[in-house]
Amino acid sequence: MEKSRPYVILSAAISIDGKIATRTGKSNLSSRKDLVRVHNLRKSVDAVLVGKNTVNVDDPLLTVRYVKGKNPIRIILDSKGSLSIKSNVVKTAKKIPTMLVVSENSSKNVKKFTTKGVQVIRCGKKKIDIKKLLKILGKKGIKKIAVEGGGTTNWYFFKEKLVDEIVVTITPYVLGGSTAISLVEGVGFGKISNSFKLKKIEKIQNEIVLHYMS
Ligand SMILES: NC(=O)C1=CN([C@@H]2O[C@H](COP(=O)(O)OP(=O)(O)OC[C@H]3O[C@@H](n4cnc5c(N)ncnc54)[C@H](O)[C@@H]3O)[C@@H](O)[C@H]2O)C=CC1
Numbered sequence: 001m002e003k004s005r006p007y008v009i010l011s012a013a014i015s016i017d018g019k020i021a022t023r024t025g026k027s028n029l030s031s032r033k034d035l036v037r038v039h040n041l042r043k044s045v046d047a048v049l050v051g052k053n054t055v056n057v058d059d060p061l062l063t064v065r066y067v068k069g070k071n072p073i074r075i076i077l078d079s080k081g082s083l084s085i086k087s088n089v090v091k092t093a094k095k096i097p098t099m100l101v102v103s104e105n106s107s108k109n110v111k112k113f114t115t116k117g118v119q120v121i122r123c124g125k126k127k128i129d130i131k132k133l134l135k136i137l138g139k140k141g142i143k144k145i146a147v148e149g150g151g152t153t154n155w156y157f158f159k160e161k162l163v164d165e166i167v168v169t170i171t172p173y174v175l176g177g178s179t180a181i182s183l184v185e186g187v188g189f190g191k192i193s194n195s196f197k198l199k200k201i202e203k204i205q206n207e208i209v210l211h212y213m214s
């Protein structure tokens, strides 16, 4: 691992059949106990990162609420700068540090975000250059981040081999649906080569939490 970039933990809840949401975008798969674990993870990292679709579909807060602890910085990847101004992350950005990462080619006016307290970072020409972004975050003193989806964002991190740890909860649901989002979307790998080492298995009632390391 390059020392200059933050340590990356990919965190998600999946159904038995590997989906992270229903075909209609419902993603509240984890039990309350598992969410307590997720919030303990959030308080242990410097930043939580998600993609724009996750914000637009879930309208998350990405805060620490089920346990006591400091909120991580929130980072949203949105190459075109088309995030909803009415989203919870934007509405609370003056209280909780929030970064919006857009590509250099994005012509959208980002002032509407900055006036709401969102820090805007331009990184990568058309797509967001995640390697470069992690270097920028490292220089800002961010040492550990949790990537919380969705499937497209997860793919970019796997594609660039930037995932150091995977924490995934298998929840007791079968969702099906060819259009339902899986843990990892994108083009996918053509070869079976990207293996991780299983380090820990936790059983939380009806769920299993798997911890893998690169
Ligand atoms: N069960 C779970 O643990 C979770 C479920 N979800 C679900 O996932 C679904 C959303 O997933 P997706 O549609 O795959 O979208 P996503 O949330 O990964 O967002 C994709 C968007 O993020 C931006 N983006 C991400 N990486 C980029 C890069 N390298 N360069 C440029 N732009 C980049 C782009 O605007 C792209 O269209 C929602 O239904 C949500 O509920 C999301 C997070 C966790």
Ligand SMILES: Nc1nc(O)c(N)c(N[C@@H]2O[C@H](COP(=O)(O)O)[C@@H](O)[C@H]2O)n1
Pocket: 011, 012, 013, 027, 028, 029, 030, 031, 038, 050, 054, 055, 058, 059, 060, 061, 062, 063, 148, 149
């Ligand atoms: N670990 C995990 N389990 C689930 O069941 C989930 N749905 C998610 N989703 C991630 O958490 C965000 C919601 O956060 P808030 O509760 O609003 O703080 C969601 O947008 C996903 O990133 N994760």
